[in-house]
Amino acid sequence: MIIKNKTIVADDWTVLRLQEQDTAEETIVSAGKIIVPLKVWRAQRETLQQRQDIGVWLASDERAEDLKGDIQKFSVIAVDFPKFSDGRGYSIAYNLRARLGYKGELRAIGDVLRDQLFYMQRVGFDAFVPRPDRKIEDALKGLSDFSEVYQTSFDPVLPLFRRTQRKGNSAAGTLND
Amino acid sequence: MYRYDEYDQQIVNERVMQYRDQVRRRLSGELTEEEFLPLRLQNGLYMQIHAYMLRIAVPYGLISSKQMRMFAHIARKYDRGYGHFTTRQNIQFNWLKLEDTPDILADLASVEMHAIQTSGNCVRNITSDEFAGVAQDEVVDPRPYAEILRQWSTFHPEFAYLPRKFKIAISGGKEDRAAIYAHDIGLAVTKNAQGEIGFRVLVGGGLGRTPIIGSEICEFVPWQHILTYVESILRVYNEYGRRDNKFKARIKILVKALGIDEFKRRVEADWADLKDGPGTLTIEEVDRVASFFSDPSYETLTDHDAKLNEFKADSRSFSNWLSRNVRPHRIPGYAIVVLSLKKPGDAPGDATAEQMEAVADLADRYSFGELRITHKQNLVLADVRQKDLIRLWQEASGHELTTPNIGMLTDIISCPGAEFCTLANARSIPLAKVIAECFEDLDYQHDIGEITLNISGCVNACGQHHIGNIGITGVEKKDHDEWYQVSIGGAEGNDSSISKIIGPSFTFNQVPEVIERLIHVYLRERMETERFIETVRRIGHAPFKEHVYATGFMAQEEKVAGKYIVESAQYEIPYYSPRF
Numbered sequence: 174m175i176i177k178n179k180t181i182v183a184d185d186w187t188v189l190r191l192q193e194q195d196t197a198e199e200t201i202v203s204a205g206k207i208i209v210p211l212k213v214w215r216a217q218r219e220t221l222q223q224r225q226d227i228g229v230w231l232a233s234d235e236r237a238e239d240l241k242g243d244i245q246k247f248s249v250i251a252v253d254f255p256k257f258s259d260g261r262g263y264s265i266a267y268n269l270r271a272r273l274g275y276k277g278e279l280r281a282i283g284d285v286l287r288d289q290l291f292y293m294q295r296v297g298f299d300a301f302v303p304r305p306d307r308k309i310e311d312a313l314k315g316l317s318d319f320s321e322v323y324q325t326s327f328d329p330v331l332p333l334f335r336r337t338q339r340k341g342n343s344a345a346g347t348l349n350d
Numbered sequence: 351m352y353r354y355d356e357y358d359q360q361i362v363n364e365r366v367m368q369y370r371d372q373v374r375r376r377l378s379g380e381l382t383e384e385e386f387l388p389l390r391l392q393n394g395l396y397m398q399i400h401a402y403m404l405r406i407a408v409p410y411g412l413i414s415s416k417q418m419r420m421f422a423h424i425a426r427k428y429d430r431g432y433g434h435f436t437t438r439q440n441i442q443f444n445w446l447k448l449e450d451t452p453d454i455l456a457d458l459a460s461v462e463m464h465a466i467q468t469s470g471n472c473v474r475n476i477t478s479d480e481f482a483g484v485a486q487d488e489v490v491d492p493r494p495y496a497e498i499l500r501q502w503s504t505f506h507p508e509f510a511y512l513p514r515k516f517k518i519a520i521s522g523g524k525e526d527r528a529a530i531y532a533h534d535i536g537l538a539v540t541k542n543a544q545g546e547i548g549f550r551v552l553v554g555g556g557l558g559r560t561p562i563i564g565s566e567i568c569e570f571v572p573w574q575h576i577l578t579y580v581e582s583i584l585r586v587y588n589e590y591g592r593r594d595n596k597f598k599a600r601i602k603i604l605v606k607a608l609g610i611d612e613f614k615r616r617v618e619a620d621w622a623d624l625k626d627g628p629g630t631l632t633i634e635e636v637d638r639v640a641s642f643f644s645d646p647s648y649e650t651l652t653d654h655d656a657k658l659n660e661f662k663a664d665s666r667s668f669s670n671w672l673s674r675n676v677r678p679h680r681i682p683g684y685a686i687v688v689l690s691l692k693k694p695g696d697a698p699g700d701a702t703a704e705q706m707e708a709v710a711d712l713a714d715r716y717s718f719g720e721l722r723i724t725h726k727q728n729l730v731l732a733d734v735r736q737k738d739l740i741r742l743w744q745e746a747s748g749h750e751l752t753t754p755n756i757g758m759l760t761d762i763i764s765c766p767g768a769e770f771c772t773l774a775n776a777r778s779i780p781l782a783k784v785i786a787e788c789f790e791d792l793d794y795q796h797d798i799g800e801i802t803l804n805i806s807g808c809v810n811a812c813g814q815h816h817i818g819n820i821g822i823t824g825v826e827k828k829d830h831d832e833w834y835q836v837s838i839g840g841a842e843g844n845d846s847s848i849s850k851i852i853g854p855s856f857t858f859n860q861v862p863e864v865i866e867r868l869i870h871v872y873l874r875e876r877m878e879t880e881r882f883i884e885t886v887r888r889i890g891h892a893p894f895k896e897h898v899y900a901t902g903f904m905a906q907e908e909k910v911a912g913k914y915i916v917e918s919a920q921y922e923i924p925y926y927s928p929r930f
Contacts, residue, residue: 323501
């Protein structure tokens with residue numbers, strides 16, 4: 174089960190992670206819906222791009238630009254969070270969406286926990302695979318921690334000051350009354 | 351000052367709910383300490399030696415009397431009756447229980463305050479000039495931009511898990527009073543030849559293990575573009591900053607590794623896509639925020655009250671206070687008053703609940719109900735009528751807030767040190783107390799003149815020892831003893847510099863004598879009105895070093911140890927107790 178478009182849904186994609194002995198060139202990409210590492214995609218691009226059921230995932234030290242040109246070939250792109258404290262994935266997501274115009278599913282995988290989900294959806298993730306030792310129902314709640322935000326990102330694009338009419342001082346009164 | 355509208359209030363209220371639930375999950379064991387750690391840190395909650403410490407944001411140091419009274423309430427209800435004002439213009443409470451912290455945040459939210467991003471690897475509370483809006487040398491009031499940056503950085507989704515913490519300071523005077531050269535980003539809001547407002551942007555400054563003065567990345571970013579420009583700096587840092595080594599993770603290391611030219615190239619390549627996009631500031635928003643910082647209803651007055659001069663002649667202590675703790679104001683007949691939290695014998699920056707209430711009352715009576723917290727750990731009443739100075743001085747003296755030592759040797763900047771902090775090697779506060787007591791004599795202090803003394807309990811430099819004219823750092827040696835490294839030649843402001851260590855480190859009891867010897871060389875060598883830092887720059891380190899190490903410290907050791915008994919703080923838990 175994963176969270177997708179703010180609901181819990183069944184999922185039949187698998188994520189291919191290379192083991193130490195595997196090489197990107199020789200690892201076997203099995204049949205079925207599979208999300209492969211960027212390295213594998215690059216090494217086996219000729220054969221993999223014949224398939225309709227291929228997704229790709231980026232490690233936190235890879236860059237959105239690495240997929241430039243190929244981006245619309247995928248219906249799923251995933252970004253891996255090796256540790257929740259590694260925040261590079263947020264910029265990768267932002268760049269995929271805002272700069273490269275990726276429109277398909279953007280999935281957060283790895284050390285994905287409830288308290289990151291609100292931020293993740295704002296930079297463009299719309300699918301989340303919470304860490305399996307946690308209840309997915311609880312993680313879902315993380316998407317609605319806040320009902321308003323200040324700054325521009327992928328979602329919403331407009332900062333608060335461009336979306337609303339905010340009050341200036343004349344209407345504010347003084348705090349010490 | 352800025353007031354929350356319904357959006358600000360809602361965001362802060364929702365934060366309280368979110369945090370309350372995080373604490374509930376931690377207490378029930380649903381969250382491990384490792385998972386809870388970044389969550390509580392993003393909310394300013396540290397686990398210290400004796401208890402939890404909560405750091406509350408005072409955005410750019412500006413606070414109302416009502417908010418100050420809330421601090422007094424928190425000090426009484428949840429802490430031990432006092433709080434500690436920090437070099438980042440915030441306040442810390444040191445003796446809290448985890449289960450109380452959600453209620454404290456709810457109390458704070460009721461007076462438009464929070465503890466959001468006061469720690470953790472995110473954009474921290476924005477700091478600014480403590481004399482913003484009232485200084486005579488002000489070019490542009492930085493407060494509206496500080497508030498705009500506060501909102502922009504609050505819960506920024508992309509920059510909550512940076513490689514390391516990120517500090518932004520902004521100043522708008524000719525003289526930099528916000529130490530902008532010592533911040534990850536330093537902003538000087540200014541005007542160009544056409545009179546248009548913009549920012550000189552510095553990047554990669556910082557103290558800590560690797561003290562570096564910030565480099566200029568852009569001479570003038572027009573105000574419309576400041577948020578997007580800062581966003582691009584943060585993105586490049588988030589993408590390329592080192593994450594393999596905590597000690598090399600600050601932006602200064604990245605800027606140094608790439609070189610400022612390459613770093614700038616990457617930032618501006620990123621910014622090219624953002625420029626003129628939705629993040630661009632609008633004049634409506636700047637005007638809206640600036641409307642909160644318009645002048646209070648100043649009276650039309652003249653300078654030089656006759657009664658003031660009369661009283662000055664009569665009272666030496668008032669006269670001292672006037673010359674050290676009162677600064678000129680841009681409006682005739684008004685003055686800026688610095689209330690000292692540096693009474694010798696007290697912990698620098700500490701204030702009791704009674705003092706907090708007293709300063710709130712003073713603010714209401716004499717300064718339009720507002721106060722500022724300075725990065726030198728004092729308080730400011732920014733808008734005092736000169737004709738009220740005598741009364742104010744009398745009343746504030748009753749609360750021990752008028753020590754006439756601002757900018758002098760006993761105006762010591764100090765971190766909390768090893769009695770509170772798990773990182774520190776040294777007892778900063780007791781050391782500050784001993785030094786202050788040694789140099790308590792005001793005539794001597796006034797003879798020494800302007801000087802800054804900063805103490806940090808460890809290399810992390812919370813006491814900003816690198817930019818003190820004299821800097822003291824606690825270092826640990828193999829035997830776990832406390833040792834103190836002394837450096838000289840640091841400065842903040844327009845002529846910022848990083849201090850250099852004078853030689854081998856000292857024991858706790860030797861430090862006051864070391865300071866005395868440094869001062870001796872200065873008094874011997876100074877020319878005319880030269881300040882300590884100017885003498886150091888002119889004659890170099892050698893004469894100071896030579897004199898300090900010329901003779902031993904044994905006799906002095908006994909004398910100091912006998913005269914200044916170092917009492918350990920009054921805790922039930924022994925010093926150096928392990929974390930719990």
